[in-house]
Amino acid sequence: MISIERSLLKRIFIMALVLISLSTFLHQWWFSSVWLNIHQGQLVREAEALKKHLNEEQMDKVSSVKISLPNHSSHIYIVTQRNKVWSSAPDVVRSMPLRAWQNTAGYFEYTGSEGKKFLGLVDILDDEFSIIVIEDISFSSLELTKGHRYLLAISLVAVIFLMYLQRILIVNAFSHLNLLIKEVNMMQRGDAPRLKSSSIKELEPLVGAINQLLGFLEHKSRRNRHAIGNLSHAMKTPLAVIRQVAERDDNGLINSDRDLLLQQAEQLSLIVERELKRARISGPGSKSQVFSVEHVIQDLSGTIKMIYPQKPIFVEVDCATNVVFPGDRSDFIELMGNLLDNAGKWCKSTISVTAKSSESFLLIDIVDDGPGSGLDDPSHLLQRGVRADESEQGHGLGLSIVVDIVDQYGGRVDLSNDDKLGGLRVSLMIPYRQGH
Template structure:
């Protein structure tokens, strides 16, 4: 709008300058005829003033007599009254229903006041200015669209890097990658660097914590072993209190093992870690077959390809190790292991062909260190450790009779990592 107004003012000034020049030409055409008096010598004026309704007009007043250009036809221009000599006046008016710029000035010639009034139709100029205004508005609108498009492109380009970081974080959580990929976006690069540093720092802290727990376990076993030897000496000497002390020593050892196991359990996996259950099962089965060689155990495996443990490898080894160790101790010859993962949880099922556990005794078996048969080590601290790991991962554990093999059936359900994180947030 401001540019259109500026162009209109320039056009008006250009027309006014031309009218001023024509006014002097018309003034020169005003002549005094001795016989006829004052007249306009049209030969000295521009031909446009002789064409009817040409859009260029003049009228001249001398001694109260008006002379009109032929272009005015039967109309006339409203004249200014009381105009001083040498005074110029420019105004905009409607002539024949068209916008017209009017210029008037009073001159002195041969001792007479002569008022010259000129007018020019500026409708074409107004139309051109209007078209120019629409053109500029259109160009401005197009420019605005281009600017907005460019801005959207720049924003999307910047956000695309964030989208890539978001995808990398999802892959990091699922264990597909160990750290975020480098980015070329300068503003986002520090964020990626800090996240990678945080992940590495968490791994180092967890490793140091586990090393400390391992050192503590090793340090605690030595004095307990010495105490057990002294207790055995007391029992050999027939000291009656020796048996009670030995029982308390056993309980103390189990308590230490239980608390150390709890300390080793990480809970949720660090970002960038994903453990396939089948890989760890194969290693454990080889070990158990060697330990229980005399039983010639047969392990029947049904492991789906998507069975990934939503946590730390050490926790998975601890969980599977205790499940399979208990099953191996009580099984006659066969153990069935299943692992499946759906959209909500990982399900682990371990069944054996042993004597099983009565329904009324299953709840008692889940108590810390509780054993149903004191003559056989197992189903006690091992089940307590299993229960502790499952609780840490906010999962569920169920004991039942195996319809397939007839022994004990242990079902462990652990939520997927995304569900686990949502549960923690809630």
């Protein structure tokens, strides 16, 4: 499952890394250029000052030149004449490659044996004289590197903070969907026929599309029900005529043909009845209404007693007050009607119905004191048309209709042999939607 929040944060993180890398590179390049230009400008000014000093001291008398050190301990001044060298810091200059520098005018960088970094400028005055100004840039270079690192650390902290703010913004933006989810749950429970217009501009097309889809599905479902009902009513008269003709003694049919004709007519009747029941299974819809589960079970219990008046049936109902069916009332009546009819057919005298709600599911158990399935694993009775006793009237569609309804709601049906009453136990587990 794709998470939009994670996807957005991942993309933002990648973009942030790219921007940090680019900005760090540009910062390092720009600041290094500025830093280098500043130091080179300082060397030029020091070299001009040194030349002025040499002019005042009469450069043609080099042997008598005495270089007065300016008050800058970070600069070294060197004057060369052929093989002669005058320096303001002889001990430091002694290890430097002066011969390689004195004949090439321009800037140079040098790293000493102790790791010190120097930046120098060579200015050739004539064929005999050249001056060299060297600056110790170790400290400023270290500070420049620290500045780059500080900038990188600040950028990373800023990105983390921005991602945190971005996550808050994303969560707040998607929180508006919670209102839409609540409205969908209200619509599913029957508290609202349609979704309300969203105050969020971006959600309005989604709300309109959902409402349009609901209208289309309701129209299609209503049209299908009407079509199936019209078809079933249209088939009843021809089927009744077929039965009457087949049962007449003067129809000219031999007994085997008549039995075959009646058998096929019965099959057609079963098919019509099955499709009528299936047409009434609508699943979760927008027209569901809140109703009393206990009252529906009590009403159906009274109906079952009237259907089987030949035996005294006692229906024990244990229904919690907070039980809610997450769907249409007609679906619940169809569901419980099939289960209670099946239990009334097979029971001796007692039917037990238990309905309760957990945090996420509606749980219903129906048990009778009949002979049970007689099977170690009665789950195959959930298949369409399978019956525990072929001698009894019925076509085995009751449990399969129950399975169809429960499947519509994403639930589960389990069959087992009850140890207490001895009959068949039918257990339903139907999930609630979020917001129940």
